[in-house]
Amino acid sequence: MLHTTVDKEPEPTVHLQGEMDLDCAETLRWAVGDAAVDAQEVILDFAGVRFIDSSGTGIFVRLCLDMQQRGIRLRVHDLTPAVAQVFDMLRVRELVGEEVFVD
Amino acid sequence: MSETQRPATLRVFRYEAAGSTLRPIIGDAVMPLSRNELVKLARDAIAQRTFVIHAVPGSGQADELCFIPYDDRCEILSIHSNGWRRHYGDHRRSLMQILNDLAAAVACSRLRLLDDDELRVELDRATPTLAFAISDSATLAEARTRLGDALELVGIEGARRDETVLCASEAATNALVHGGGGGTVSLVPLDDRVRVVVSDRGPGLNFLNWLETPATKRAQASMGYGYKIILDHIDRVCLHTGTSGTTLILDQLT
Numbered sequence: 001m002l003h004t005t006v007d008k009e010p011e012p013t014v015h016l017q018g019e020m021d022l023d024c025a026e027t028l029r030w031a032v033g034d035a036a037v038d039a040q041e042v043i044l045d046f047a048g049v050r051f052i053d054s055s056g057t058g059i060f061v062r063l064c065l066d067m068q069q070r071g072i073r074l075r076v077h078d079l080t081p082a083v084a085q086v087f088d089m090l091r092v093r094e095l096v097g098e099e100v101f102v103d
Numbered sequence: 104m105s106e107t108q109r110p111a112t113l114r115v116f117r118y119e120a121a122g123s124t125l126r127p128i129i130g131d132a133v134m135p136l137s138r139n140e141l142v143k144l145a146r147d148a149i150a151q152r153t154f155v156i157h158a159v160p161g162s163g164q165a166d167e168l169c170f171i172p173y174d175d176r177c178e179i180l181s182i183h184s185n186g187w188r189r190h191y192g193d194h195r196r197s198l199m200q201i202l203n204d205l206a207a208a209v210a211c212s213r214l215r216l217l218d219d220d221e222l223r224v225e226l227d228r229a230t231p232t233l234a235f236a237i238s239d240s241a242t243l244a245e246a247r248t249r250l251g252d253a254l255e256l257v258g259i260e261g262a263r264r265d266e267t268v269l270c271a272s273e274a275a276t277n278a279l280v281h282g283g284g285g286g287t288v289s290l291v292p293l294d295d296r297v298r299v300v301v302s303d304r305g306p307g308l309n310f311l312n313w314l315e316t317p318a319t320k321r322a323q324a325s326m327g328y329g330y331k332i333i334l335d336h337i338d339r340v341c342l343h344t345g346t347s348g349t350t351l352i353l354d355q356l357t
Contacts, residue, residue, distance in 0.1 A: 001244065019247075022276055023240035051247065053272050054328040055280075082265060089335070090328050 004031035017048035020056030047078035116179040118145035135166035145177035169206040222343040231289035238285040273329040278303035304348040
């Protein structure tokens, strides 16, 4: 299960904790929507994500593209090795843009 | 959704030279070419020991065929497209990417397509030491944890354990979303490998479910990558699918 906490300061940030699979869509969208109020950029902190699969990745990609269409940038911080490996496998950087990733 | 409403349909046939038999293994029995034409192309592929691709264009529809020789038999993979086209910005995989991956996996013996008898033989090889029923994401998460622990005990550790758990999770997710809403994941230690079996009693897999609108609010239209992840990280994969369900056998050699 995915858990989220939102910090508004100093930058709107969603801290992700747990597992991202087929059931994470609502949790992720709600948290990012909350953080994005009056913001043009939201940071997604992946440091606490210990598992992600292709469903969780697809949900992240869809959300990223939707937010880009609304003029809100998502920036990804602190990918864990488990997440980075799956993102590399699925070529997520090509899908959402290299600039989303803050290494 | 009827076959003609689907964006595309996957069918697999098997030609066996010994008895000159041609039969469906996955999907319905509608042949993309006449029996004689399919047999001729299959024989050519076997004689030349060469992977053969054949296209049958049509008006708004098309059949792409791959003939994959294997000893004295030939697997024939067919995608019948009902005119579906990717649109700009679509991050899902194309039909040809999926077909190419499947064909390549069969050609290099990483993926074996099983008929009913072959499935029975594989399932009778040993009794599972662990089995989990999967009915939602909570039971799936619990199965991932317990499967990871069990894999370590039989010598599958570190990154290889994580990859195996990821692949089992991909297969189980397919069972949840496309396989009737649930299934089972079981672990079977064998002499030279560790086997994870994922089964459901759904309507059968056509590899192209991801092109359809999700049936439930929870289900997301997937990217079509689950099978690619499985085929890229599991040493040997066996697949049986039909109207009474789907079984995936994931073998990691030890």
